[in-house]
Amino acid sequence: MADAVLECSGLHKVYGDLVAVDDVGFSIAAGETYGLLGPNGAGKTTTISMIAGLLDNDGGTAVVSGNVITTKSTAAKAAIGLVPQDLAIYPDLTARENLQFFGKLYGIKGTLNERVDEILDIIELSDRADDLTKEYSGGMKRRLNIGIGLIHKPDLLILDEPTVGVDPQSRNAILENVERLGAEGMAVLYTTHYMEEAERLCDRVGIIDEGSIIAEGTRRDLVAMVGERDRLHLELSGDASVVEGSVSAIDGVDSCSAAGSALEVVAVSASRALPEVILAVNDAGLDVHSVQITEPDLESVFLHLTGKALRE
Amino acid sequence: MKTLTIAASSLRRLFRERSNIFFIFVLPIVLILVLGLVFGSGFTSRVALIAPDNDELAGDITVSISTSTAFETIPADDVEDARARLRRNEIDAVIVIPDDYGESLLAGDNAEIAYYSTPSSGGFVVRSVVEAAIAEQAAVIRAGRFAADATDADPATALDTAQLVQGSIAAIGVETEGGVSGGSGNQFDLGAAQQLLLFMFLTALTSSTALIQSRRLGVSHRMLSTPTSAGAIVGGETLGRFLIVMLQGVFIVVAAGVLFDVEWGDPVAATLVVMTFALTGTGAGMLLGSLFSSEQQAGGFAIFGALMLAALGGSMVPLEIFPDTMVTVAHFTPHAWGNDAFATLIRHGGGVTDIATELAVLTAYGLALIALSSVVFRRRLTH
Numbered sequence: 001m002a003d004a005v006l007e008c009s010g011l012h013k014v015y016g017d018l019v020a021v022d023d024v025g026f027s028i029a030a031g032e033t034y035g036l037l038g039p040n041g042a043g044k045t046t047t048i049s050m051i052a053g054l055l056d057n058d059g060g061t062a063v064v065s066g067n068v069i070t071t072k073s074t075a076a077k078a079a080i081g082l083v084p085q086d087l088a089i090y091p092d093l094t095a096r097e098n099l100q101f102f103g104k105l106y107g108i109k110g111t112l113n114e115r116v117d118e119i120l121d122i123i124e125l126s127d128r129a130d131d132l133t134k135e136y137s138g139g140m141k142r143r144l145n146i147g148i149g150l151i152h153k154p155d156l157l158i159l160d161e162p163t164v165g166v167d168p169q170s171r172n173a174i175l176e177n178v179e180r181l182g183a184e185g186m187a188v189l190y191t192t193h194y195m196e197e198a199e200r201l202c203d204r205v206g207i208i209d210e211g212s213i214i215a216e217g218t219r220r221d222l223v224a225m226v227g228e229r230d231r232l233h234l235e236l237s238g239d240a241s242v243v244e245g246s247v248s249a250i251d252g253v254d255s256c257s258a259a260g261s262a263l264e265v266v267a268v269s270a271s272r273a274l275p276e277v278i279l280a281v282n283d284a285g286l287d288v289h290s291v292q293i294t295e296p297d298l299e300s301v302f303l304h305l306t307g308k309a310l311r312e
Numbered sequence: 313m314k315t316l317t318i319a320a321s322s323l324r325r326l327f328r329e330r331s332n333i334f335f336i337f338v339l340p341i342v343l344i345l346v347l348g349l350v351f352g353s354g355f356t357s358r359v360a361l362i363a364p365d366n367d368e369l370a371g372d373i374t375v376s377i378s379t380s381t382a383f384e385t386i387p388a389d390d391v392e393d394a395r396a397r398l399r400r401n402e403i404d405a406v407i408v409i410p411d412d413y414g415e416s417l418l419a420g421d422n423a424e425i426a427y428y429s430t431p432s433s434g435g436f437v438v439r440s441v442v443e444a445a446i447a448e449q450a451a452v453i454r455a456g457r458f459a460a461d462a463t464d465a466d467p468a469t470a471l472d473t474a475q476l477v478q479g480s481i482a483a484i485g486v487e488t489e490g491g492v493s494g495g496s497g498n499q500f501d502l503g504a505a506q507q508l509l510l511f512m513f514l515t516a517l518t519s520s521t522a523l524i525q526s527r528r529l530g531v532s533h534r535m536l537s538t539p540t541s542a543g544a545i546v547g548g549e550t551l552g553r554f555l556i557v558m559l560q561g562v563f564i565v566v567a568a569g570v571l572f573d574v575e576w577g578d579p580v581a582a583t584l585v586v587m588t589f590a591l592t593g594t595g596a597g598m599l600l601g602s603l604f605s606s607e608q609q610a611g612g613f614a615i616f617g618a619l620m621l622a623a624l625g626g627s628m629v630p631l632e633i634f635p636d637t638m639v640t641v642a643h644f645t646p647h648a649w650g651n652d653a654f655a656t657l658i659r660h661g662g663g664v665t666d667i668a669t670e671l672a673v674l675t676a677y678g679l680a681l682i683a684l685s686s687v688v689f690r691r692r693l694t695h
């Protein structure tokens with residue numbers, strides 16, 4: 001990809017006998033949000049640490065904005081904004097002081113104060129900017145943690161499970177911010193083990209387990225890759241078995257089974273199959289009381305690929 | 313530049329915690345005061361007292377000086393021999409009561425008691441005891457003279473009378489007669505140096521906890537994710553600690569000088585001792601902060617280690633009273649070298665060249681520890 005902000009390949013990290021990251025590679029274009037989805041211990045943080053130049057790797061390369069990143073590639077790190085999984089802020093400094101401190105380390109000179117104010121505004125901490133961060137709520141600390149990673153307007157923003165332990169309101173604010181940053185053209189690498197977050201935010205998702213990326217693509221790609229189908233659950237006004245045959249014959253419907261007044265339909269696309277299913281039911285003189293559609297999600301993809309649930 | 317940013321944040325964070333101001337600045341000064349008042353230099357001075365044998369007034373003042381509990385009096389005969397022992401630091405002062413002491417006083421002349429000391433701690437105490445003894449006797453003698461003048465009696469007889477009525481006459485304004493000459497010791501001097509070293513090292517070691525906190529919080533790591541080299545991070549943390557310890561050292565030196573008249577000797581040499589010792593402390597603190605992973609463990613170890621090293625290195629009990637083997641052991645601690653250096657500066661009025669060895673050892677210690685800690689810290693950061 002010519003306009004890739006991040007391009008990494010063959011990343012490898014070993015801790016003793018444990019291969020924490022094994023041949024991981026992917027790329028992210030400007031304006032694209034890429035999700036690394038995987039359970040605890042999958043190797044997300046380790047992968048990110050190598051991409052951000054925090055950890056010496058045991059193989060592979062990461063190139064960000066045209067520069068190879070190692071722990072020693074000081075200048076090139078200016079293109080990356082890292083938001084670590086664990087809060088990395090000074091509790092005995094204020095939000096403003098934390099932002100100023102890291103702003104200076106990112107090499108921001110004349111405009112630092114304005115930039116700090118801007119960030120405080122974005123993370124909605126302007127009114128608490130001069131309180132020590134140890135007095136903040138968990139959500140406020142998380143927001144500051146993210147703000148620090150944005151202070152220098154990086155090409156690539158890396159967020160490592162930024163919503164863990166956050167109340168729903170802060171969580172939503174964080175997700176909205178990430179969506180906006182992506183829309184503004186920032187490349188975002190987002191790790192999570194929340195399937196919903198990956199589905200909502202990410203243009204493409206890499207599913208990582210035990211150190212390897214086992215599948216990658218858009219949500220649709222991934223779902224299609226494992227052949228999962230949409231599920232329709234209908235409650236009818238009478239015996240569902242009378243429509244079993246006619247519904248099964250509908251184009252795009254894989255299978256149909258009746259149980260009392262309930263009808264289970266498996267289709268390639270629920271939205272395309274549903275009108276015809278309802279017509280068939282009405283033709284048989286029955287009414288549809290309710291419909292429930294379950295689209296296959298990344299959760300079921302993960303289950304399919306690994307035989308285990310994303311979250312234990 | 314980034315090194316300075318990181319160093320400055322260390323200082324800012326340290327002083328944000330108000331209790332640190334107490335531990336770093338107030339407590340050492342309070343301890344120097346209390347220990348100086350209670351113990352002088354922390355041990356009993358030994359004073360050689362030379363007095364004529366059959367002189368009643370000399371005998372009186374000898375008794376009042378030697379009954380003082382502030383120091384130990386050693387009878388001596390030969391002035392030159394006693395002064396030689398003083399120069400070898402075997403004793404802390406020499407008091408010489410002249411052969412014609414009683415005679416001169418009774419004749420209405422002033423007699424001068426010679427007082428020799430190196431500018432050692434405890435000198436102040438010795439001197440004030442001698443002065444008090446002279447003042448006491450002077451009151452009696454003045455009263456005697458007054459009585460003799462008034463009654464035309466023989467001064468010796470009048471003196472007996474005066475001694476009897478001393479209580480009532482002592483209220484007459486008394487001037488100290490009999491000069492006191494010699495060095496200008498101060499009971500706080502060496503004690504202050506010992507406390508200075510103890511506290512600088514304590515601060516250096518305990519400040520390792522802030523380093524561990526930065527690492528544990530992931531802030532150190534986050535610094536590495538910015539365009540800041542590992543070297544600049546290690547350098548900044550090291551510089552921050554060095555500045556904290558220097559700030560404390562300079563404060564103690566100045567405050568003890570202003571408040572207690574502590575003489576630190578040659579200012580350039582004293583500054584160099586403080587700097588090289590701060591360097592050593594910084595290195596030790598950085599190493600501790602790099603090796604330990606828990607602040608509690610490091611904090612406990614820091615206090616224990618700082619007190620152990622201080623005790624071993626002569627910052628609690630002076631090295632002079634250590635047995636020879638212990639003196640050798642003591643010199644594995646930086647404190648012993650620091651205390652030696654200050655003893656040379658304070659007691660013997662030495663300069664930079666006289667403490668070149670001590671400065672070299674402290675610098676070597678400091679640089680070696682800083683180099684070692686940098687390697688460990690860097691490894692911890694990127695692996």
Ligand SMILES: Nc1ncnc2c1ncn2[C@@H]1O[C@H](COP(=O)(O)OP(=O)(O)OP(=O)(O)O)[C@@H](O)[C@H]1O
Pocket residue numbers: 015018020038039040041042043044045046047085193695
């Ligand atoms: N410093 C280390 N030393 C030894 N093993 C480590 C180290 N860091 C990580 N690991 C191991 O590497 C594997 C991957 O860890 P990593 O932190 O990358 O997982 P993760 O996907 O980020 O998990 P989580 O969702 O819990 O954050 C784990 O088995 C972990 O125990």
Ligand SMILES: [Mg+2]
Pocket residue numbers: 044045046085160161
């Ligand atoms: Mg992680």
